[in-house]
Amino acid sequence: NAGVTQTPKFQVLKTGQSMTLQCAQDMNHNSMYWYRQDPGMGLRLIYYSASEGTTDKGEVPNGYNVSRLNKREFSLRLESAAPSQTSVYFCASTPGYSNQPQHFGDGTRLSIL
Amino acid sequence: EDKVVQSPLSLVVHEGDTVTLNCSYEVTNFRSLLWYKQEKKAPTFLFMLTSSGIEKKSGRLSSILDKKELFSILNITATQTGDSAVYLCAVEARNKLVFGAGTILRVKS
Numbered sequence: 001n002a003g004v005t006q007t008p009k010f011q012v013l014k015t016g017q018s019m020t021l022q023c024a025q026d027m028n029h030n031s032m033y034w035y036r037q038d039p040g041m042g043l044r045l046i047y048y049s050a051s052e053g054t055t056d057k058g059e060v061p062n063g064y065n066v067s068r069l070n071k072r073e074f075s076l077r078l079e080s081a082a083p084s085q086t087s088v089y090f091c092a093s094t095p096g097y098s099n100q101p102q103h104f105g106d107g108t109r110l111s112i113l
Numbered sequence: 114e115d116k117v118v119q120s121p122l123s124l125v126v127h128e129g130d131t132v133t134l135n136c137s138y139e140v141t142n143f144r145s146l147l148w149y150k151q152e153k154k155a156p157t158f159l160f161m162l163t164s165s166g167i168e169k170k171s172g173r174l175s176s177i178l179d180k181k182e183l184f185s186i187l188n189i190t191a192t193q194t195g196d197s198a199v200y201l202c203a204v205e206a207r208n209k210l211v212f213g214a215g216t217i218l219r220v221k222s
Contacts, residue, residue: 004155031208040122042201042212043156050208058209090155099163101147102210104155 002026004105006091012111013081021076021108023091029103030096032074033058034066036087037107043090049074051096081112115140119202119213127221130192134216136202137184146178146185147210149201156201159187192220 007022025032030051035043035058045058049068063085065077074093078085088109092102120135138146145163149156160169162178162185169176173192178185189196197220203210 033210035212040214042117042214043203043210044212045209048209099145099161101158101161103158104149106154 004091004093004103006089006105006108008108009106010109012113013078014113015081015083017081017112019078019081019110021078021089021091021110022073023075023105024073025091025093025103026072027093027095027103028071029093030071031094032068033092033094033102034064034074034076035090035092036060036085037090038087046076046089083112086110086112115204115206115211117202117204117211117213119200119216121216122214123217123219125219125221126192128192128194130220131188131190132192132218134187134189134200134202134218135184136186136213138202138204138211139183140204140206140211142206143180144205147203147205148176148185148187149203151199151201151215152197159200189218192218194220194222196220 004025033048034046047066049055052071088107090107091105094102117138148159160176165180173190176187199215201215202213
């Protein structure tokens with residue numbers, strides 16, 4: 001009963017390095033989301049995918065790209081990491097129709113030096 | 114711009130106390146309001162409210178939504194140390210969730 005699985009759990013990067021965060025869900029959900037969580041700021045939406053084959057920008061998309069590889073997987077890529085991208089990243093999924101809550105993965109703690 | 118504001122930002126109570134957490138919002142095309150509990154890792158779902166004035170209840174936790182005044186409260190009665198967490202309020206609007214900054218609750222034994 002995995003739900004939403006994120007890899008890796010922790011990562012340290014140097015400024016300018018690239019990195020892909022992986023997310024997979026086994027609940028046959030249509031919609032998937034990437035958030036970042038910073039102290040005192042709650043969760044902010046980076047990108048989302050309402051259904052397989054579509055992606056849209058959220059509140060803070062700059063510096064990120066995403067790929068909805070198939071219905072199960074939604075990856076987040078940092079092409080050239082910056083210290084301001086140090087954060088905890090959460091992936092979430094939902095069936096995609098109303099009145100269904102989002103389910104979250106355990107997060108990836110990313111530090112950029 | 115969609116906005117969700119939670120108060121207080123943090124509070125410390127003793128076991129057995131009752132607490133009330135507040136969430137106010139201003140969003141376009143409101144669909145629902147959700148409460149999550151976050152301990153060390155993933156936020157876990159508590160309640161979803163879509164209709165005004167109907168209380169959702171689960172054990173010692175309850176929540177109610179006022180769509181006219183644009184706010185919700187989360188009540189926790191007879192608090193326990195296991196209730197210590199960050200409580201997040203989120204509003205669903207246009208197929209996206211907008212989160213508040215959260216309330217940090219610490220319950221002392």
